[in-house]
Amino acid sequence: MDNNLNQKTFRALGVISTNNKAFLFYNLFFNDGTSLKIDQSLNGTDFSRYHEDVQIITGGKGGENSEKLKDFYVSIFENRYFLTYRLLGEKQQSLYLASSSDMLTWNRIDKVARIREPGMVIPNFKHNDKYAIIFGKKALKIAFSADLKTWNIAKQPILNPRNDFFDNFDFKVAGIFVINEGILLVYYSYDSKVKNPSYAVGAVLLEKTNPQKVLWRSFEPIWEQNEHFKEKLITPLGVVDLNGKIIFYWGTEKGIYVVSYLFFKKALLDLHTGKSVFSLEKIKENPILEPNPNRPWESKATFNPAALYEKGKVHIVYRAVGDNDTSVLGYATSTDGINIDERHPLPIYTPTEPFECPPAGRPTFSNRYISGGGYGGCEDPRITKIGDRIFMTYVAFDGCNPPRVALTSIKVDDFNNKRWHWEKPVLISKPGVVDKNACLLSEKINGKYVIFHRIYPDILIDFVSDLDFDGKTKWLKGEFKISPRKNFWDSRKVGAGAPPIKTKKGWLLIYQAVGNQDASKYKMGAMLLNLNDPTKVLHRSKKPILEPNQKYENEGWKYGVAYPCGAVTLGSNLYVYYGGADKVICAAKADLNEFIHNLTHSETPKLEPVSIQQIYN
Structure with a gap:
């Protein structure tokens, strides 16, 4: 098949960029089962015939059932990859954490204690020698851990909904980038009470030395779902930075689409510093x-x-x-x-x-x-x-x-x-x-x-x-x-x-x-x-x-x-x-x-x- 795959045979899960490549994780459905795959792309849109098998080892229980995977986030810390995900069908939702050295074989570490909402490990970052996860739905919060098993959740959320703003709804992490100026958190805002919600994308800059401190937050959506998507249902798949180009991935009933920005981070930082792209x-x-x-x-x-x-x-x-x-x-x-x-x-x-x-x-x-x-x-x-x-x-x-x-x-x-x-x-x-x-x-x-x-x-x-x-x-x-x-x-x-x-x-x-x-x-x-x-x-x-x-x-x-x-x-x-x-x-x-x-x-x-x-x- 040379173009987009139907959602009935293919379901995208998440993305990451590393070594000047974008990687896409997805489920491929066959008559006799499901296979978890990974593909790679140099430009972020044309994915090659890499499609290696991926497995998540869960210890004595065998491998994770990939059909149940959702809220799939991959991040990197030095030469180690971290995967956070949740499972479809769980009566009481949990957030799971796994690690890998090659993104093909993952070892599940454990459930992330007391965290049930989607979340992502901040890539290439430690605060006071502790890893950090940003997670949440009604608000975005942050938790810290020295051993990836015991997590301490900060008392105060880092982001709450704002009345009369585009993000006066539920949240979901889109992607996290550590840059010179701070930690750039990109997030989705959507109304979870609606059957087929529309998504808006916002951004916030957090202080590196105190990631609970907000330095700047977008007053307007970076992107919002409107005429771009005619499908009834879309699924956010994440965002990557590929050679300075920010690419958002969206799953639809007709395949996967990307929304790309060439100067995304620069534009956000100009706003943070009070500059304007152009002005009088x-x-x-x-x-x-x-x-x-x-x-x-x-x-x-x-x-x-x-x-x-x-x-x-x-x-x-x-x-x-x-x-x-x-x-x-x-x-x-x-x-x-x-x-x-x-x-x-x-x-x-x-x-x-x-x-x-x-x-x-x-x-x-x-x-x-x-x-x-x-x-x-x-x-x-x-x-x-x-x-x-x-x-x-x-x-x-x-x-x-x-x-x-x-x-x-x-x-x-x-x-x-x-x-x-x-x-x-x-x-x-x-x-x-x-x-x-x-x-x-x-x-x-x-x-x-x-x-x-x-x-x-x-x-x-x-x-x-x-x-x-x-x-x-x-x-x-x-x-x-x-x-x-x-x-x-x-x-x-x-x-x-x-x-x-x-x-x-x-x-x-x-x-x-x-x-x-x-x-x-x-x-x-x-x-x-x-x-x-x-x-x-x-x-x-x-x-x-x-x-x-x-x-x-x-x-x-x-x-x-x-x-x-x-x-x-x-x-x-x-x-x-x-x-x-x-x-x-x-x-x-x-x-x-x-x-x-x-x-x-x-x-x-x-x-x-x-x-x-x-x-x-």
């Missing part, structure tokens, strides 16, 4: 624009800036809140993208329509819609140049009703010459629905304008033939959506930030998001959308590209906020403009080509079938 660099001059106490209209807050590069300078249209607590829009420019050259003395846009004019006094019945210390007005602008006009979308809030998306425009010539002749604004989103974060694509797609907006929790996308909204009968429909990602940093809600920037690789969308794991913070991510169909996400940052960890992003009207509304390209750089803590304006930058390269080359796990060749011959 915050400008050292931040904040670049702050409230002016001498101007009543912007005395309290200046934030959430739109941006447009035009005529050799960056034009910044920003939200301002002053003494009357109503949001208006201010204007500033910068030739280098960082330092403000000009700041208009008066607002360039103020509320004029009933749908954006708060009533006299401060309403108390709509506080859930209030942001930035204000009580309504014109909020969070985005600007896009299309032809000879600049279109501006913003949030219109009357202080009472749910905020909605408004649209206006101005001639490019008027804008450049500071003649603020804005068109009469019109509402374009449905009444009674909170709709925000709207922006326009700078080009038509198939003859239609493209509008991004957000109704919790999704980014919505509409294609419209024209921008002639009447404010009465024609509304955005939310035809397509980009949703939050379960178990990722952007798991709660997402919203478009700056209008997408066209690049050779696709439309670059900087977006803001909140995750369930860190629900008090607004962070930034990046997406690359298909040039011809911006509803299709080609690439999406697995980690935030910017987080609100500076003082100016935490001391204001709302702590923990980095809220992008504008982005431009200036020379070879990408500049992103954002509001910090709902009070100040900040900027961050990156080399555009490098940023796009990193976004498109962030590691994606590769799914491959495993081949067991000529196994019957």
